[in-house]
Amino acid sequence: MLESEPPLVVESDDDDTVCLGESFFLNDSYELATFTFGSHVLQLLCLQSASTDFDLTGQLVWPGARLLNEYLANNSELLQGYSTAIELGSGVGVTGILCSRFLREVVLTDHNDEVLKILKKNIExxxxxxxPSSCVALSAEKLEWGNSDQLNNILQKHPEGFDLVLGADIYILQISVPPLFDTVKQLLCQQGKERCRFILAYVSRSKMMDAMVIKEAIGHGLQIHEVDGSRRAISNLEGVIYDITLQL
Ligand SMILES: C[S@@+](CC[C@H](N)C(=O)[O-])C[C@H]1O[C@@H](n2cnc3c(N)ncnc32)[C@H](O)[C@@H]1O
Known part of the structure; x- marks a missing residue:
């Protein structure tokens, strides 16, 4: 291990200790990949498969992002009348970057510093x-769901607020669901943004999570509607797009 690198993982057996540094797990051999959504072609750096023990799920493009991007590319009228968006759990940024083709400003967020590095590279x-004349403002910000200080910092930098909140395949761990809805609720309650909506591409991987997402949305005072025609098979799973708004 390098001297400058503190041990991140220490596995202890009775008479043995193994110290492994973070770089042992980190794969940042990103490759340029081409994605086509309707008539839109995007080139992004990403991994083709997950390969680490760390929370680096954001290094690759997930089925939920493909579901949402294909839907938006083919139904771009859905975004008419909206000009700004914030994406939660952006990963390599394929959804926010596609949306920048339809909107004036998009802020892409993630909590993982390694993921933020590749996200920023993809924005560049x-x-x-x-x-250059298309002049859409795209930026990346660190945002851990449930962290109001980080969210308030972003809102201070963007005092006009956001018309849309986007999320693709961001329900993996049950523990993250309540803080995610705390952040969504704070965004939907922005002053002067009564029309703000959360567009969520949800891919079903467990019945417990399916029920929890709906229960938490309702528990946070939100209404959740399935977008007509959005439910379909994706990567051998079932995906759907939800339109989530404040309860009237
Ligand atoms: C399964 S990946 C989906 C990435 C991308 N949206 C896609 O569909 O390709 C989930 C993303 O959410 C981020 N994430 C997970 N937990 C988070 C949390 N508590 N706060 C903020 N971001 C989180 C991860 O770093 C990762 O980029």
Whole structure:
């Protein structure tokens, strides 16, 4: 292990200790991949498969992002009348970056510092490949769900607030569901943004999580509707897009 790198994982047996540094698990051999959603083609850096023990799920593009991006690319009228969005759990950024083709400003967020590095690189890559006159503001910010200080910092930098909240395949751990809805609720309650909605691409992997997402949304005073025609098979799983708003 490098001297400058503190041991991150210490596995103890009775008479043995193994110290492994973070870099032991980290795979950052990203490859440029091309994604096509309707008539939109995006090139992004990502991994093709998960390969670590750390919370680096965001290094690859998930089925929920494909579901949401294909839906939005083919039904872009859904985004008409909206100009700003914040994405939660952006990973490599494929959803927020696609949405920047339809909106004026998109803020992509994630809590993982390694994921934020590749997210920022993908934003640069996208900006360098787009027509400079399209002038959409794209940025990346650190945001841990449930962390109001981080969210308030973002809202201070963007005092006009956000018209849309986006999320693709962000329900993996049950423990993250309540703080995620805390953040969503705070965003839906922004002053002057009564029309703000949370567009969530949900991929079903456990019945318990299916029920928990709906229960937590309702428990947070939100209404949750399935977007007509959005339910479909994706990567041998069932996906659906939910439209989530404050209860009237
Ligand atoms: C399964 S990946 C989905 C990534 C991307 N949306 C996609 O569909 O390709 C979940 C993402 O949420 C992020 N994430 C997980 N827990 C989080 C939390 N508590 N706060 C903020 N982001 C989180 C992860 O770092 C990861 O990028």
């Amino acid at each position: 890559l996208h900006e360098s490949s787009e027509n």
